[in-house]
Amino acid sequence: MTYMFDPEPIPAGAIVNVSRRFLLKGAVATGTLVLGASLLPGRAMAEWATGAGAMPGGTVNDPHVYIAIDPSGLVTILTNRSEMGTGVRTSLPMVVADEMEADWSRVQVKQAPGDETKYGNQDTDGSRSVRHFVQPMRQCGAAMRTMLEQAAAKRWGVDPSEVKADNHVVVHLTSGYKAGFGELAAAAAALLTPPVSTLKLKDPSQFRYIGTGTISIVDLHDITTGHAPYGIDAKIPGMKFAVVARPPVVGGKLVSFDATEALKVPGVEKVVEVKGWPWPSKFMPVGGVAVVARNTGSAIKGREKLQIVWDNGANATYDSGAFRKAMEETASQPGLVVRNDGDADAALKSAAKVVTAQYYIPHLSHATMEPPSATVNVADGKCVAYAATQSPGGCRDDLAKILGLSVDDVTVNVPLLGGGFGRKSKWDYVLEAALVSKTVNAPIKLTWTREDDIQHDFYHTVSVERIDAGVDASGKVVAWRHRSVAPSIASTFKAGVDHEAPFELGMGLVDNPFDIPNLRCENGACTAHTRIGWFRSVSNIPHGFAVQSMVAELAAALGRDPKDMLLTLIGPDRIVDPRKSPGVKGFWNYGDPFDTYPIDTARLRRVAERAAQAAGWGKTLPKGQGLGIAAHRSFLTYVATVAHVAVDDHGNLSVPNVYTTMDCGFHINPERIRSQIEGAAVMGLALAKNSEITFKNGRVEQQNFDGFMVARIDEAPLHVHVDIVPADWSVPASGVGEPGLPPFAPALCNAIFAATGKRIRSLPIGQQLST
Amino acid sequence: MVTLKVNGQNFTYDGDPEVPLLWVLRDELGLTGTKFGCGAGLCGACTVHLDGTAVRSCSVEVSDAADKTIVTIEGLDPHGDHLVQRVWREANVPQCGYCHAGQIMQAAALLAANPKPAPDDVMQTMSGNICRCGCYQRIAEAIALASTGA
Ligand code: FES
Ligand code: FES
Numbered sequence: 043m044t045y046m047f048d049p050e051p052i053p054a055g056a057i058v059n060v061s062r063r064f065l066l067k068g069a070v071a072t073g074t075l076v077l078g079a080s081l082l083p084g085r086a087m088a089e090w091a092t093g094a095g096a097m098p099g100g101t102v103n104d105p106h107v108y109i110a111i112d113p114s115g116l117v118t119i120l121t122n123r124s125e126m127g128t129g130v131r132t133s134l135p136m137v138v139a140d141e142m143e144a145d146w147s148r149v150q151v152k153q154a155p156g157d158e159t160k161y162g163n164q165d166t167d168g169s170r171s172v173r174h175f176v177q178p179m180r181q182c183g184a185a186m187r188t189m190l191e192q193a194a195a196k197r198w199g200v201d202p203s204e205v206k207a208d209n210h211v212v213v214h215l216t217s218g219y220k221a222g223f224g225e226l227a228a229a230a231a232a233l234l235t236p237p238v239s240t241l242k243l244k245d246p247s248q249f250r251y252i253g254t255g256t257i258s259i260v261d262l263h264d265i266t267t268g269h270a271p272y273g274i275d276a277k278i279p280g281m282k283f284a285v286v287a288r289p290p291v292v293g294g295k296l297v298s299f300d301a302t303e304a305l306k307v308p309g310v311e312k313v314v315e316v317k318g319w320p321w322p323s324k325f326m327p328v329g330g331v332a333v334v335a336r337n338t339g340s341a342i343k344g345r346e347k348l349q350i351v352w353d354n355g356a357n358a359t360y361d362s363g364a365f366r367k368a369m370e371e372t373a374s375q376p377g378l379v380v381r382n383d384g385d386a387d388a389a390l391k392s393a394a395k396v397v398t399a400q401y402y403i404p405h406l407s408h409a410t411m412e413p414p415s416a417t418v419n420v421a422d423g424k425c426v427a428y429a430a431t432q433s434p435g436g437c438r439d440d441l442a443k444i445l446g447l448s449v450d451d452v453t454v455n456v457p458l459l460g461g462g463f464g465r466k467s468k469w470d471y472v473l474e475a476a477l478v479s480k481t482v483n484a485p486i487k488l489t490w491t492r493e494d495d496i497q498h499d500f501y502h503t504v505s506v507e508r509i510d511a512g513v514d515a516s517g518k519v520v521a522w523r524h525r526s527v528a529p530s531i532a533s534t535f536k537a538g539v540d541h542e543a544p545f546e547l548g549m550g551l552v553d554n555p556f557d558i559p560n561l562r563c564e565n566g567a568c569t570a571h572t573r574i575g576w577f578r579s580v581s582n583i584p585h586g587f588a589v590q591s592m593v594a595e596l597a598a599a600l601g602r603d604p605k606d607m608l609l610t611l612i613g614p615d616r617i618v619d620p621r622k623s624p625g626v627k628g629f630w631n632y633g634d635p636f637d638t639y640p641i642d643t644a645r646l647r648r649v650a651e652r653a654a655q656a657a658g659w660g661k662t663l664p665k666g667q668g669l670g671i672a673a674h675r676s677f678l679t680y681v682a683t684v685a686h687v688a689v690d691d692h693g694n695l696s697v698p699n700v701y702t703t704m705d706c707g708f709h710i711n712p713e714r715i716r717s718q719i720e721g722a723a724v725m726g727l728a729l730a731k732n733s734e735i736t737f738k739n740g741r742v743e744q745q746n747f748d749g750f751m752v753a754r755i756d757e758a759p760l761h762v763h764v765d766i767v768p769a770d771w772s773v774p775a776s777g778v779g780e781p782g783l784p785p786f787a788p789a790l791c792n793a794i795f796a797a798t799g800k801r802i803r804s805l806p807i808g809q810q811l812s813t
Numbered sequence: 814m815v816t817l818k819v820n821g822q823n824f825t826y827d828g829d830p831e832v833p834l835l836w837v838l839r840d841e842l843g844l845t846g847t848k849f850g851c852g853a854g855l856c857g858a859c860t861v862h863l864d865g866t867a868v869r870s871c872s873v874e875v876s877d878a879a880d881k882t883i884v885t886i887e888g889l890d891p892h893g894d895h896l897v898q899r900v901w902r903e904a905n906v907p908q909c910g911y912c913h914a915g916q917i918m919q920a921a922a923l924l925a926a927n928p929k930p931a932p933d934d935v936m937q938t939m940s941g942n943i944c945r946c947g948c949y950q951r952i953a954e955a956i957a958l959a960s961t962g963a
Contacts, residue, residue, distance in 0.1 A: 125909075126909055127907075127908035127909030127910070127946045128908075129908075258902065258905055259905070259907070261907075261910060262902050262905070262907065263893065263902065265907045265910035265913055266893060266898040266901045266902055266907070266913065266917060267846070267886065267887065267889075267893035267898065268844075268845075268846020268847070268885065268886030268887045268914045269846065269887070270910055271845075272845075272848075272910075272911060274845075274848075274849065275839075275845035277843065277845075283836075283840055307829070308828060308829035309828050309829050309832065336828055336840075336841075337828065337832060337836045337837065337839075337840035337841055338836045338839070338840055338849075339829075339832035339833050339835070339836030339837070339840070340828065340829055340832055340836070342852070343829070343831075343832070409945055410909075410911075410945060411848070411850050411856070411858060411909065411911040411912045411943065411944070411945045411946070412848070412850075412909070412911045413849070413850075458909070458910065458911075459909060460848070460909050460910070460911025460912075461909045461911060461945050461946055462909075463945075487840075489849065491852055492850065492851040492852055492853070492855075492856075713905060717905070717908055717948070717951070718908075720947060720948070720950050720951070721908055721946045721947035721948065722947070723947065724944075724946075724947025724949055725945070725946075725947055746851050746852075746853050746855055747851050747853070747855040747856055747943060748853070748855055752943055752945055753947070753949075754940045754941075754943060754949075755936060755939045755940050755942070755944075755949040755952060755953065756936040756937065756939075756940040758947065758949040758950070759950070760949060760950045760953050761950070762950055
């Protein structure tokens, strides 16, 4: 057997239809392992520069790490990124397969365990997977193709330039000799990886799979039959099932507990304390009491019988109503200046007209359909975890730390994630499972109930955004002052944080692309009283909502068409460079170089124009219907959305159509881009219309899907028309998973205004349309 | 002792008879295709067929399922080729995929009762199944495909 990486071997002769199967479960070992001598060609060189090298583990492009070929010709491609619904587990291996000339029907995909030294960065977050890995994966495939060609040339005693890999076969062009990939596998694997500088990438016109949108996700069949393995489905023989009672208020701690009644519940086996770390401590567990039982249902019943005394700590005063008032007061005062072009205060004073609006965007819970869950066995000085995590590398490091083990003794396997949205890049639940396993000396599957998830999340921040815009006598917008007030994610990492971090300010605030001479951004002080965390598209949600709502408010105030207003504000085609603006410190461009990914207003304008055109902007609609537009750059991608809404006499809102144009540069799988945009419209509708997390006495008031409302099919947009701007290899790939979300809520509320004349400034909409 | 007839096989369970069927399927029988989403009848992730009717297995005590015919996603079709499974693949419905065992079981029950449901019936019946990834457009497409005999 010839393999180039060493995990579970694949049975000889197995032809695996990628649409049907992959071997997460492992298979029977047959024969010897011949590992090719691997010459790591260094960390990937890139055609366009990215920030990938600055991430832990950087990137790896070595086929000896990523590809295995067995004698039957079955190609196994590893993927290092977590699958949470974006399709990345299909897209990146597809790049490798295409570039190495593999036949996709003879490829299977295998998930790499957490090991960033070996596989490169695995933090599947920030919409980074394709933009950071499409180049290394192309190089990886090209290197494999080159090695197969070299092996064939050697076998036939011909010059490598005379042979060519073509759809799983290497051909000698003049003689017509042929050899399958399987026949050449052993010889190819014994070769050194060629240096990147010698590789010839395929001409994009020769791509078989990239860009076609014809490949279904590799897990499709298993998902429809219930056999796809999610984190919550992991099985370790002898495992017990646990749930944890956690302090109801962040920063609170356990005083005492009485497990007498809980232990009487049939099926409950043990009740143990779980160590907690003081707040803030990044992703460390908050502590509490674990109930261990023969099944999760019994554990839940046992937990209901626990008698616990908590010390709620200082955050027991957190009250969302009072907090909102305090934030609004802060937004009425000058804040820390974080961008200052011209003199906005003076221009506002001398403006012919000033338009002011204040927006409120509440806390949100991720509410992934698969709640946090991990299955962990700590035994014999080792830790084996199965965890639906977006970040198996970071998770592994922290497991080693809290267990006092070397990272080499910790394995983090990554099954599928039933949704991520940023929640599963925090690995507290995996650490909890490890602590309980160690304490009770058994493998543990620890599950968060939905109530646990909604009450103990790392919440999307809560924001007040106030914008004052000044218009001169000619109707030109000459001043723009945007004050943002929101607790920062940085507060989850360290105490004493009272301003947004550069990476939050860079998400739709200081990167404002508008052509306004006096543009000032301020950030008011605000202190967190709960755990704040990344939620799909992060600060772009509040910042984008305020900015894009204000555009339409200005249009209304000036009697202009909202789309024309938007295009006027975007202004002439140019590069906007916030690094040159006074007051901007440490501008954050999503961790990637500005030269590769500048803020290009031509691209922003183009997506707005295309979406408007697709929607038939300007068409006459029946009474109670309207169109609204919003355009926003995030994660280095440009997106515009036009929402078409209908509001009936009772204030019932429906969204008959959504038109979204995305410019994400070079892309791999347009079919999965469409699904991400369709999904963003649904999540966008949820957060605009229904979703809100509120606190009272430091506790979250919502419990489950009856309190924290998400969108259901009977209210969801079912006609999302997606337009992807064509782009070749010369346009660097940018994000897809997140950037679809920010424009949706403002487009929707702008459409509601067009339909009803009612301006929504406070999310969620809730009952506002019926009153 | 409770006897369960799941996907044509008999199982016995000797634990607490009041535990929800969901946890017995998943944790005791290892049938993890049926998913946990809310535990409160609010999301549909745990949908199975009990004597042919779609039920939320998180809200059925295991003793109430005794001796009834239980079908989970794993048993919907021996080859995974039930009409609903086929149209789900044809329309590339899933994103993360987690909700789809429940969605498919719900849609299969709907179509068994009425092979050509009116759009309003589809909306009403499927509104009990949450998809946080937002696959609703394709769920609607897939059910439309199934009802036109794809
Ligand atoms: S888990 Fe049963 S309805 Fe949600
Ligand atoms: S596909 Fe992820 S919840 Fe439905």
